[in-house]
Amino acid sequence: MDARTGIGIIGAQFAGRFHAQIWETLPDAEVVAVADVSPEAREAFCRDYGSVPAYTDLTGLLADPNVEVVDVCVPNFLHAQMAIRAMETGRHVICEKPAATTLADAEQVVEVQQRTGRRYCYAEDWIFAPALVRAERIIREGGIGRPLFLKGKECHNGSHSPFAKTIEYCGGGSLIHVGIHSIGYFFHLLGMPERVTGCCNGGGADNFVHKDFEGEDWALGVLHYPNGEKALVEGNYITTGGMDDSMEAYGTEGVIKVDLTFGSPLSVFSKNGISYAVEKAEFTHGWTRPAVDENESLGYKDELTHFLDCVRNDTPQVPATTAEAGFAVLRIVEAIYRSHREERTIALT
């Protein structure tokens, strides 16, 4: 295949913009169109990433014959319906997490993907983050013996996106929005847990900090696997000082610790503060560990590179990124919520 693959991004702010930064670096891809309801977002996107046709909605994007892959970067509640419409018109889909805000919608994505045969790429970047890929290899080669207990978390001081504040638009709170990363990674590593136990705060007035968020601002889940492994997953919005993404694995013969966001090789002391250190850091005075390239270290670049290769060369997809995987990960999230509500462990198998 010679021509570059035409990418149409829908949702032109935070995620849409870092996807665009990566597409710019991939010689076999070209962002040919963008869509967003917000005129400011469309204008800023075209100013920063090139003047492409800019549509107000998905209908416009799908009418553009240059769009071969729809890259879904809109709020969570729109993921399933947009992915489905795109696949129905013959497009491949890359979809940000979560796959949907309800299991019924995620199931429909699976059905449409199977019927249309289009690629659906569930964008869990942790699976591609270089440090986590290295950790996975060490675990799979037996470097820490038999895994016993894993811990994973994404935590920060609260989503910047207004859509993350309501359950209708987000699907929940910090668990579905940020805790989902470690759930997706552990699904990739260990498959489906047989039981889950959840504990969250209740959203709104019951939250620790974010009383204006309908969903919880702190959530934990324990995943119990058939071979006896346990995993603790966490997503919270009560973490100040910058986004904290980390994973630990404890095995019979060793331990692995991965610090995705503060593991930078750079240490900087600045009396004046610097323009950027790490995502969601409130300020940058004094000592910081500035990220060198978050698009790389958080896995976004290798993730989009893999999806492009799948679409262009029909290469096998990492199994934990399929539509079925998006559904499975959401099942785990929903079971953790249910466990919390019903105050009991929920069986998944």
Ligand SMILES: NC(=O)c1ccc[n+]([C@@H]2O[C@H](COP(=O)([O-])OP(=O)(O)OC[C@H]3O[C@@H](n4cnc5c(N)ncnc54)[C@H](O)[C@@H]3O)[C@@H](O)[C@H]2O)c1
């Ligand atoms: N993988 C990651 O680490 C990661 C990081 C950030 C965001 N995300 C995901 O990306 C998605 C977007 O999050 P964000 O932080 O970019 O949100 P955002 O609020 O910054 O941007 C969302 C954009 O979608 C636009 N939009 C809303 N409804 C629309 C519609 N009907 N048609 C077209 N455009 C519409 C909004 O105007 C806005 O510009 C979310 O699903 C989030 O979970 C993933």
